[in-house]
Amino acid sequence: MRVLGISAYYHDSAAALVEDGEILAAAQEERFTRVRHDASFPRQALDEVLKQGGIQLKEVDAIAFYEKPFLKFERLLETYHGFAPKGVRSFSAAMPVWIKEKLHMRKMIRKQLPEAEGVQLLFPEHHLSHAASAFYPSPYKEAAILTVDGVGEWATTMIGVGIGSEIRVLKELHFPHSLGLLYSAFTQYLGFKVNSGEYKVMGLAPYGDPYDAQTVAFRDCILDQLIDIRPDGSFLLNMDYFDYATGLSMIRPARWKALFGMEPRAPEASLTLGHQQLAQAIQQVTSEVMLGLARCAHELTGKNKLVMAGGVALNCVSNASILRSGLFENIWVQPAAGDAGGALGAALAGYHIGLGGPRMVGSARAANAPVAASDKMKGAALGPSFTDLEIRTVLDREKANYHYYPNPAELTAQVAQLLADGKVVGWFQGRMEFGPRALGHRSILANPRVRDMKARVNEKIKARESFRPFAPSVLIESAGDYFDVGAAGQWNAGAGECAYMQFTLNHKKSAPALPAVVHVDGSARVQTVNKVDHPLFWQLINDFNALTGCPVLLNTSFNQRGEPVVCTPADAYEGLLSMEIDYIAIGSYVLERACQEQKRINALRTFEPD
Amino acid sequence: MEFMKDLFLFLRTRKKFWMLPLIVLLLLMTLLVILTSVSAIAPMIYSVF
Numbered sequence: 225m226r227v228l229g230i231s232a233y234y235h236d237s238a239a240a241l242v243e244d245g246e247i248l249a250a251a252q253e254e255r256f257t258r259v260r261h262d263a264s265f266p267r268q269a270l271d272e273v274l275k276q277g278g279i280q281l282k283e284v285d286a287i288a289f290y291e292k293p294f295l296k297f298e299r300l301l302e303t304y305h306g307f308a309p310k311g312v313r314s315f316s317a318a319m320p321v322w323i324k325e326k327l328h329m330r331k332m333i334r335k336q337l338p339e340a341e342g343v344q345l346l347f348p349e350h351h352l353s354h355a356a357s358a359f360y361p362s363p364y365k366e367a368a369i370l371t372v373d374g375v376g377e378w379a380t381t382m383i384g385v386g387i388g389s390e391i392r393v394l395k396e397l398h399f400p401h402s403l404g405l406l407y408s409a410f411t412q413y414l415g416f417k418v419n420s421g422e423y424k425v426m427g428l429a430p431y432g433d434p435y436d437a438q439t440v441a442f443r444d445c446i447l448d449q450l451i452d453i454r455p456d457g458s459f460l461l462n463m464d465y466f467d468y469a470t471g472l473s474m475i476r477p478a479r480w481k482a483l484f485g486m487e488p489r490a491p492e493a494s495l496t497l498g499h500q501q502l503a504q505a506i507q508q509v510t511s512e513v514m515l516g517l518a519r520c521a522h523e524l525t526g527k528n529k530l531v532m533a534g535g536v537a538l539n540c541v542s543n544a545s546i547l548r549s550g551l552f553e554n555i556w557v558q559p560a561a562g563d564a565g566g567a568l569g570a571a572l573a574g575y576h577i578g579l580g581g582p583r584m585v586g587s588a589r590a591a592n593a594p595v596a597a598s599d600k601m602k603g604a605a606l607g608p609s610f611t612d613l614e615i616r617t618v619l620d621r622e623k624a625n626y627h628y629y630p631n632p633a634e635l636t637a638q639v640a641q642l643l644a645d646g647k648v649v650g651w652f653q654g655r656m657e658f659g660p661r662a663l664g665h666r667s668i669l670a671n672p673r674v675r676d677m678k679a680r681v682n683e684k685i686k687a688r689e690s691f692r693p694f695a696p697s698v699l700i701e702s703a704g705d706y707f708d709v710g711a712a713g714q715w716n717a718g719a720g721e722c723a724y725m726q727f728t729l730n731h732k733k734s735a736p737a738l739p740a741v742v743h744v745d746g747s748a749r750v751q752t753v754n755k756v757d758h759p760l761f762w763q764l765i766n767d768f769n770a771l772t773g774c775p776v777l778l779n780t781s782f783n784q785r786g787e788p789v790v791c792t793p794a795d796a797y798e799g800l801l802s803m804e805i806d807y808i809a810i811g812s813y814v815l816e817r818a819c820q821e822q823k824r825i826n827a828l829r830t831f832e833p834d
Numbered sequence: 835m836e837f838m839k840d841l842f843l844f845l846r847t848r849k850k851f852w853m854l855p856l857i858v859l860l861l862l863m864t865l866l867v868i869l870t871s872v873s874a875i876a877p878m879i880y881s882v883f
Binding site: 294319322328331 | 850860
């Protein structure tokens with residue numbers, strides 16, 4: 225049985241295809257349309273996942289949309305009713321869209337997909353989709369489930385339990401009390417874009433001193449005035465300070481100014497110590513809430529494994545705090561934890577719950593593979609790939625100058641040498657990742673031991689803020705030499721791996737310095753690279769290790785600020801011409817920027833800041 | 835018709851028949867907005883997410 229999952233019309237549209245419980249393909253629409261966080265119907269992503277699956281739309285048994293539009297509409301009406309007469313402007317802006325289109329989601333999907341006439345349509349709840357995306361692909365037969373995001377229909381937080389192919393919802397917190405929206409409110413107050421800049425707040429937080437009096441005062445202020453955390457892990461927000469329930473903003477700026485003594489930061493304005501301390505404070509509170517929720521999940525379910533999804537599950541600092549608490553033996557976080565992953569969750573919920581499909585835990589290849597490779601995400605490499613012939617056709621069309629390395633060992637040796645020489649290389653190999661992280665398929669790579677590499681990649685190449693950290697990709701066999709992984713089985717996401725950059729780990733003081741990838745507080749958002757999911761990437765790091773004695777590479781997504789991660793060879797070549805990357809390796813082809821036609825080399829392109 | 839059936843089933847399941855007059859009113863308003871070209875992509879209103 226095949227189920228197609230769709231998320232659309234809010235942000236991060238995506239499509240995913242599941243066959244008999246196996247994830248065949250998943251991709252986010254923004255990668256094809258080149259519009260960041262594209263919310264439009266994911267037609268191109270959908271066509272691509274069907275192509276990857278080798279099937280036509282009419283061969284699908286069901287299509288699952290990732291939430292229930294009627295239930296969301298109920299929340300809207302009750303919220304406006306509850307806050308009336310406030311919210312008239314917001315109401316009049318929202319209602320035409322809903323009445324004209326969103327309430328008719330069934331009809332809209334049928335209209336978009338006329339080929340799927342007669343195919344069953346399913347509408348799992350938003351948080352059930354997140355829960356399904358977390359539990360079904362995980363390597364666990366049974367697990368506690370925690371999903372936390374901005375808001376779905378009503379739920380903003382859900383605790384459940386997964387047993388076999390069944391998911392039971394045990395507790396929910398409802399709108400407007402939302403940890404995701406609280407974090408988004410601080411994102412807006414700190415001058416970043418909501419639904420986009422949350423990870424910048426997370427990256428900014430370590431610059432604040434956790435023990436400084438100002439940070440402590442901010443934290444106390446948040447806990448006293450903004451959020452009431454209850455002993456059972458639940459929480460209530462003080463809506464006197466928030467405008468998002470019915471307004472056109474997240475916060476009430478005058479009240480926030482009175483509370484924190486700072487004007488809301490204007491976008492792109494300089495960052496002060498106060499902003500850093502406030503980011504630190506909200507990060508501490510977020511971790512505290514997440515820990516309380518995890519404790520509640522543990523008490524309610526009695527399980528020793530936890531799976532997580534929802535946008536807040538992308539907060540790797542909070543995830544790490546749960547990991548370190550020792551509440552659970554293992555934690556697995558869906559790499560596409562945000563709404564794009566809802567498409568995958570909807571497809572999996574459609575298959576296992578809607579159609580009653582059985583669940584097999586672990587993939588066949590797991591017998592001789594690292595244990596974390598027994599999840600069903602295939603290293604999150606679920607998107608499109610391109611053959612050497614397809615790549616060459618594009619490069620010839622672009623009149624590109626390239627070297628061809630038909631032998632993968634030669635390719636990795638050559639690229640490893642370039643990286644060892646301090647060059648920055650775009651690495652475009654195999655299937656594109658699903659989820660926000662580049663995991664060695666659409667990555668920009670560099671030598672992490674070079675002191676000024678962070679500034680160079682941030683400012684010259686990606687055109688982004690200088691405070692933003694980069695992630696290290698480390699050979700799984702060497703992870704313990706460089707990062708504080710704790711006792712085996714305690715830190716990992718499935719017995720030995722942080723395969724998807726979902727946790728921060730501390731860099732060992734005794735290990736060689738890695739200035740470009742270790743954050744100011746000594747932490748790093750580690751990706752452990754295993755040979756099964758990423759054989760070529762593993763080989764590249766191994767070759768780099770042989771040359772330098774360092775089994776770690778700086779790994780960041782192959783895009784510049786405001787641009788979606790590259791999808792096709794043409795996108796990558798455009799990146800080479802416009803970003804100051806020294807080389808790119810696309811499939812078996814290596815291209816040097818300096819060797820391309822000089823008249824084609826451009827300045828950085830302009831994208832709307834993210 | 836499929837929409838009306840879905841709507842009825844929803845209101846019955848959720849026991850939210852008090853919403854019916856409001857929804858009918860809003861549906862009538864559709865006549866007013868039907869000629870406008872409003873995208874299904876929501877405006878940036880956080881309560882809509």
